[in-house]
Structures are given as C-alpha cells and as structure tokens.
Amino acid sequence: MxxxxxxxxxxxxxxxxxxxxxxxxxxxxxxxxATKATVAISAQHGSGQHGTAVLTQHGANVVVSLTMSGIRHGVMEPAHIHPGTCAKLNPAPKWPLTNATAGTTMTTLRGVRLATLLGGKYAINVHDPHNLAHYVACGNIK
Ligand SMILES: [Cu+2]
The missing domain is CATH 1.10.287 (Helix Hairpins)
Structure with a gap:
C-alpha cells in the first residue's frame, strides 16, 4: 500500500x-x-503539423512514441531530440528519432534515463525534409 x-x-x-x-x-x-512523460509537439511557422510524444522508460532504455498529424501521407520528416528549448534550440541533435510521418513512429533510445531527459533542457523537433534548417514542429521535454 x-x-x-x-x-x-x-x-x-x-x-x-x-x-x-x-x-x-x-x-x-x-x-x-516503467515511468512515462508526455510532450506536446506544437506547430511552428504555420506548418499546421502538431502531435504528441510519449516517452517511456523500459528497463535501461527510453522508448519515444511520436504521433504527428498534418504530415502528408508518404512524407518522411527528420525528427530529433536536441539540447535546448524550442525557443532556443541547439541545432546539433543529441538523439535522432525515427523520421516522423503521418501517424505514429517509435524510437528506442538505448541506455538513456527518462530522468536525464526530464532533468535537462531538451526538446523534440521535426524538420522540413526539403530544408532541414526549417523547423515545422517542436515540443519541450519537461
Ligand atoms: Cu532536429
């Protein structure tokens, strides 16, 4: 009890x-x-793309389940966890995620603690596949 x-x-x-x-x-x-955190992914620059990431500790790994809407069917958009916040993102990714597409993608971050992600400043972002410097969606992990 x-x-x-x-x-x-x-x-x-x-x-x-x-x-x-x-x-x-x-x-x-x-x-x-297992513990879990949910991150809201908001549209940037009028992309209309938004979603939710669920981060779950499974043993020594964190599984990231990213569900996006607004991405056209069949289009793959690079997604990462970056140091920083959506307002001030370090452009160098810390952990790559499986490319975002319409629906849900899954990534296993091996040897990562959810506490590390929650205790630091990290954000999940999604890029325009034709212009990587252009971000279409982002959410702060907290
Ligand atoms: Cu990125």
Missing amino acids: VRLSLGLIGAAALLGGACGIAGAASAMANLHA
Whole structure:
C-alpha cells in the first residue's frame, strides 16, 4: 500500500510537472515500474503539423512514441531530440528519432534515463525534409 501511494504521487508529479527537478528525481527513485512523460509537439511557422510524444522508460532504455498529424501521407520528416528549448534550440541533435510521418513512429533510445531527459533542457523537433534548417514542429521535454 505504501509502495502504491508513492507510485501515484510520483506519476502525478511527472505528469503534472508541478514539482521541481529534485522532486521529479526523488519521485523517480521511488518508482520501480516503467515511468512515462508526455510532450506536446506544437506547430511552428504555420506548418499546421502538431502531435504528441510519449516517452517511456523500459528497463535501461527510453522508448519515444511520436504521433504527428498534418504530415502528408508518404512524407518522411527528420525528427530529433536536441539540447535546448524550442525557443532556443541547439541545432546539433543529441538523439535522432525515427523520421516522423503521418501517424505514429517509435524510437528506442538505448541506455538513456527518462530522468536525464526530464532533468535537462531538451526538446523534440521535426524538420522540413526539403530544408532541414526549417523547423515545422517542436515540443519541450519537461
Ligand atoms: Cu532536429
């Protein structure tokens, strides 16, 4: 019963983002099951493309499930996790994701802790495949 209560508090802290990084980290320490974070991906520069990324800790890896809408069927758009925020993104990707396309794509980040992503400044972005410097969607991981 105690374990369950801690788990619920931890999940609420992670999902709500109400606690600070230290709070999230200590909540992580209490969680032995898979943990999860959801990132809203917003359209940039009027692209009309938006979506949701769900990041889940599976053992030593983080699985990123990216669901986008507004990408034309059959088009593959580069997607990455970059250091920084959507407002001030480091242009060098930290982790490549499977190219975004209409619907859901999955990427496994091997040896990555969800706590690292949540505790640092990272953002998920999607690029125009014809002009990589042009970003079409972005969401801050927090
Ligand atoms: Cu990128």
